[in-house]
Amino acid sequence: MTTETTGTAARDGDSRPGGPADSPFIRACRRRPTPHTPVWFMRQAGRSLPEYREIRASVPMLESCRRPELVTEITLQPVRRHGVDAAILFSDIVVPVAAAGVDLDIVPGTGPVVAEPIRTAADVQRIRPITREDVPYVDEAVRQLVVELGDTPLIGFAGAPFTLASYLVEGGPSRTHAKTKALMYGDEELWHALCDRLAEVTLAFLRVQIEAGVSAVQLFDSWAGALSEADYRRYVLPHSTAVLSGLAHAGVPRIHFGVGTAELLGAMGEAGADVVGVDWRTPLDVATGRIGADKAVQGNLDPCVLLAPWPVVEAEVRRILEQGRAAPGHVFNLGHGVLPETDPEVLTRVVALVHELSSRRADQG
Numbered sequence: 001m002t003t004e005t006t007g008t009a010a011r012d013g014d015s016r017p018g019g020p021a022d023s024p025f026i027r028a029c030r031r032r033p034t035p036h037t038p039v040w041f042m043r044q045a046g047r048s049l050p051e052y053r054e055i056r057a058s059v060p061m062l063e064s065c066r067r068p069e070l071v072t073e074i075t076l077q078p079v080r081r082h083g084v085d086a087a088i089l090f091s092d093i094v095v096p097v098a099a100a101g102v103d104l105d106i107v108p109g110t111g112p113v114v115a116e117p118i119r120t121a122a123d124v125q126r127i128r129p130i131t132r133e134d135v136p137y138v139d140e141a142v143r144q145l146v147v148e149l150g151d152t153p154l155i156g157f158a159g160a161p162f163t164l165a166s167y168l169v170e171g172g173p174s175r176t177h178a179k180t181k182a183l184m185y186g187d188e189e190l191w192h193a194l195c196d197r198l199a200e201v202t203l204a205f206l207r208v209q210i211e212a213g214v215s216a217v218q219l220f221d222s223w224a225g226a227l228s229e230a231d232y233r234r235y236v237l238p239h240s241t242a243v244l245s246g247l248a249h250a251g252v253p254r255i256h257f258g259v260g261t262a263e264l265l266g267a268m269g270e271a272g273a274d275v276v277g278v279d280w281r282t283p284l285d286v287a288t289g290r291i292g293a294d295k296a297v298q299g300n301l302d303p304c305v306l307l308a309p310w311p312v313v314e315a316e317v318r319r320i321l322e323q324g325r326a327a328p329g330h331v332f333n334l335g336h337g338v339l340p341e342t343d344p345e346v347l348t349r350v351v352a353l354v355h356e357l358s359s360r361r362a363d364q365g
Ligand SMILES: O=C(O)CCc1c2[nH]c(c1CC(=O)O)Cc1[nH]c(c(CC(=O)O)c1CCC(=O)O)Cc1[nH]c(c(CC(=O)O)c1CCC(=O)O)Cc1[nH]c(c(CCC(=O)O)c1CC(=O)O)C2
Pocket: 041, 042, 043, 044, 045, 046, 047, 048, 056, 061, 088, 089, 090, 091, 092, 093, 094, 106, 107, 108, 109, 110, 111, 112, 157, 173, 220, 222, 223, 337, 340
């Protein structure tokens, strides 16, 4: 059984040689030299793996997130298969808002669906604060995983206030986020009250994961690209900052990621993360110029490239590694999650190629 000290070790950035805190992934997040460029993939634990589809066959998504043994096995599957440099907790961004009392489900082929969308001040009051006791299965799964993973760091995560608010106001996935933005523009006081509450829930959820022993956290603002920079700064940045600055002394690297964020990267960098995740549209050498030299970058292979012939994949991996060298630290990743139809063999080959190309360069100094 993992003790508190593991969590403490992770929190204090214990760089005991060989431990997760001294891994290539954590070193890159902290802009320290690494033996090779670390690589992991968003959505690595999921539908691209036959072993995932088999183990999930009869278990609804939200239920699978609440069964520690299942979360542990699913999280480990891509680590065993691909040899990635980090594991990410198998969970979902809506798990903490469900624990906070929101009646929602995850519908296969659709995503999160909210029974009674959040539209009024009374609705916002329905979102309760959460503690570890509301998500015991997350605490237990992380503790199990820290033991199983040994030196491989485990990444915890949560959805950012804007993306969570979008699901709650829309009632499900949306292309335009029309209801969300109408509320944001039309009732700014209610909007900030909603995002304040979501930031509190998110911060508590990430603290549970850190206390249980994760070595890093990622805040997903997947829908932030729907906003102009001015609107992002006015309506979203204060709330993402509340989450990330609330973890400033938690002792683990913080990654902040969004999609469609080319015009927002500078502002996102101000929210307080140590690493900014970049989608595939902005070359990493350009992105790092917008983000600043005090942050590492993560990304940014287009997930669709993995469906192309291998020579195309190889050329893109080489390009991204080269452009990543312009940043003070680089974690190789996709520009968004692994697509369900991706051939897992290709992901395994990408990990080996990233390690081979970046180790060779490290040897050359
Ligand atoms: O297409 C569907 O069936 C609904 C998929 C969906 C889910 N949550 C959702 C969405 C909306 C979306 O991703 O577009 C809602 C969801 N979950 C998540 C995000 C953030 C993002 O990916 O941009 C989002 C929002 C994505 C968006 O709306 O753009 C985060 C998430 N889901 C998940 C994980 C954990 C993991 O994959 O390791 C993670 C975070 C870590 C990561 O990205 O790696 C897991 C998850 N959630 C979900 C699934 C599908 C479950 C199944 O059917 O077997 C899966 C597994 C998989 O992706 O194969 C359900």
